[in-house]
Amino acid sequence: MAAVLSADQIDALVTAAEDLGQGRHGVEELLSQMTKAVLERAMETELSDHLGYEAGDPAGHGTGNSRNGKTTKSVQTLQGPVQITVPRDRNGSFEPVIVPKRARRLGKVEDMILSLYARGMTTRDIGSHLQEIYGSKVSAATISRVTDVVADEVAQWQSRPLESVYPIVYIDAIWLKIRDGGVVANKACHVAVGVDLEGRKQVLGLWLGATEGAKFWANVLTEIRNRGVRDILILCCDGLTGLPAAVNSIYPETVVQTCVVHLLRSAMKYASYSDRKTM
Template sequence: MLSSDRGRPGRAHGPCGAALEGEITDHLGHDKHDPAGRGAGNSRNGSRAKTVLTDVGPVEISVPRDRDGSFEPKIVRKRQRRLSSVDEMVISLAAKGLTIGEISAYLAKVYGAEVSKQAISTITDKVLEGMAEWQNRPLDAVYPVIFIDAVHVKLRDGQVANRPIYLAMAVTVDGERDILGLWAGDGGEGATFWLHVLTEIKNRGVGDALMVVCDGLKGLPQAIETI
């Protein structure tokens, strides 16, 4: 999501950039390349690079522009120079099932940004699109280590309840941590579920892992060997 190497800014990808795209879509009233925008009087006009400080160091983000200069982003304001984990915050709020109104109120409280409910709806739609792209992105051919496990978090699906989130995390050949994917469950999953997860990881390009670290769930080692 946000990454930074020492001495140079990283680039912001995924939900943060998608949120800005959602904002300008809401501002203009039409999506990129939408025929409805022809002759509308205002349209996208490229983007500009902006470096902001984050919890992981300086990050360069791409801020979309419009032709008449009336677009003023709320998530990353024009003169804002610090960004405090907006991508994690938006994913967290969406994953916990907050309503559009609750997300709007949270942004207002944390950032002082008065974002309309329609704008929040557009932004979260873009975020979900970015999450889907991330979840299905191609993976490396080989990982020295892959860790698979489940963590329990509170999610709201009608009511708040503890739900397991199944996690596959790897260490790359460059020694960097990479989250391969996240899958929500209902708690009744077993080794067969992990078989599907591992098959998905394989289908996304992983050919081998030198070590897979897991718990003692019955049938899990066999599922790993099978894939």
């Protein structure tokens, strides 16, 4: 693949960055100006495609639509806030794609917010991080709106309808560190994975609990049944006390199979460390 910029062009950019400021500041200012220039040039091209003629082309006379000045707005990018001018058409039918109408954040700022949120950062911490690293000031209310969308999507996924029959369902709990109310604590994340009639694995859901117990799993299986699962042929689980009875109280005909990995792990407790590899 050919290089996007030649060595001479890169040298020119380095010189321009040095003229704009010392060290990182000069580079950031150059990137900001380049972002502004590229966005404005792209929107001018989009408007020409929309109108069907270039600026100043006599072919545009009598077409019923024309350029109608520009508006200025600020957008947040990963290079920080950038002031751009957005071209308009007289009929108001131009809808730019690269910078959509009413969009105030570009460059996957939303993705950055969600990535930080998934790592357990609070809305205040996320706002401070974006301000410090990218110079982008994003309000706590905006961050909350972005994360609320994800919360809604998660809720819809967690309550989605399931297949009526799963030949095999695997259940187990994973202990994770979860931030809750500003405090990080160990919680059991209960995972149910179903194998459908075509052999494809599906994560049926994730449920957080303070501990792993047969009673909690009974509630999980009740929810799965309420979401449309009428029969499970084989349910694979560990040797948790009371779990087979809890499973059969919801699905009486289901065969409960102890997981072989758990069985081997438990059997190794009774062997000396030197014999485990041979076993």
